[in-house]
Amino acid sequence: MTNHTDTPVTAIIVSTGWLGLKNAVQSVTRQTIPVTPLIVLDKPQAETSIRRRLAGLHYRLITTRGEEGLAASRNIGVEAATTEYIAFLDERDAWVSHKTHTQLDALRQATATWGTTVISSRSLRVQQTSRITPERLYVPGTPIGNYVMDRSTVRLRRCLMPASTLICHRETAEWVPWDDTLVHQEDWDWLVRLQEAGVRISQLDDVLVRVFPDPAEQPTPAHPAGRTRSWLQSLPATVSDRARGDFTTSVIARGAFESGALALGAKHLLKGMYSGAHPTAAMIGLAGLMYFGRHKGHTHE
Numbered sequence: 001m002t003n004h005t006d007t008p009v010t011a012i013i014v015s016t017g018w019l020g021l022k023n024a025v026q027s028v029t030r031q032t033i034p035v036t037p038l039i040v041l042d043k044p045q046a047e048t049s050i051r052r053r054l055a056g057l058h059y060r061l062i063t064t065r066g067e068e069g070l071a072a073s074r075n076i077g078v079e080a081a082t083t084e085y086i087a088f089l090d091e092r093d094a095w096v097s098h099k100t101h102t103q104l105d106a107l108r109q110a111t112a113t114w115g116t117t118v119i120s121s122r123s124l125r126v127q128q129t130s131r132i133t134p135e136r137l138y139v140p141g142t143p144i145g146n147y148v149m150d151r152s153t154v155r156l157r158r159c160l161m162p163a164s165t166l167i168c169h170r171e172t173a174e175w176v177p178w179d180d181t182l183v184h185q186e187d188w189d190w191l192v193r194l195q196e197a198g199v200r201i202s203q204l205d206d207v208l209v210r211v212f213p214d215p216a217e218q219p220t221p222a223h224p225a226g227r228t229r230s231w232l233q234s235l236p237a238t239v240s241d242r243a244r245g246d247f248t249t250s251v252i253a254r255g256a257f258e259s260g261a262l263a264l265g266a267k268h269l270l271k272g273m274y275s276g277a278h279p280t281a282a283m284i285g286l287a288g289l290m291y292f293g294r295h296k297g298h299t300h301e
Helices: 021-029 044-053 070-080 099-114 144-149 170-175 186-196 225-234 241-259 262-274 279-294
Strands: 009-015 035-041 060-063 085-088 117-125 131-133 167-169 200-211
Touching: 009 021, 009 070, 009 099, 021 035, 021 044, 035 044, 035 070, 044 060, 060 070, 070 085, 070 170, 070 186, 085 099, 085 170, 099 117, 099 167, 099 200, 144 186, 144 241, 167 170, 186 200, 225 241, 241 262, 241 279, 262 279
Parallel strands: 009 035, 009 085, 035 060, 117 200
Antiparallel strands: 085 167, 117 131, 117 167
């Protein structure tokens, strides 16, 4: 492996040893400007197999104590990075070759004009029918929580800002670290807290990332309702009642329904609707009943 101290950007890739990790690393090494791939391996026992699979590629690899979680592992990556800028890349995703160059130019210009900034972009969600997301770009200066929680349509791809699209100054991520107590909504939480700290968030129209969803991933995993409610209640007042209602119905109520807690699901469905949730958010929440019906007898913790 070569010395990457002269590169301006570090790509922080949290991995649990997924077989397709090489695709993500290669997308970093193929950038049109030098970028350091930094793999934070949250499964230390997989290090030997990872190094074997990545033979011939230039990268840095550090290991956690094991099962630290996504947010904590990203913080570990930020602490280990030595470059002026950092970007995040999920191990299943890949960057187009000019991603870093395009975003870095935009980030420098935005910082000179607006101050501390985080830059995102559009992405291509690669499935049987691939689609460009988000359908609606985020408008800088508007509450980011309202944007990412919006469920005014059943098309969940309408308002997205995946971690794999984000780039910022390393000092920004040191100043506002990821909340390592969260196991869900850590991306949304980070964006909301960045904005509360005065960081400007901007999203380019360019399609710069290919996102590959996990085939086994549920559209809305059943989350522990108590923790998720606590997180929602901790959000600042900039997050509107309607956004909270959308989240309560489409995530909390749906999760309760999926786990078989039907009375709890109904309670949060009504609560969300009372807060002004969009009708489509309620439809997403009720879809949890269909999931429970198909998987009756299986529960989630």
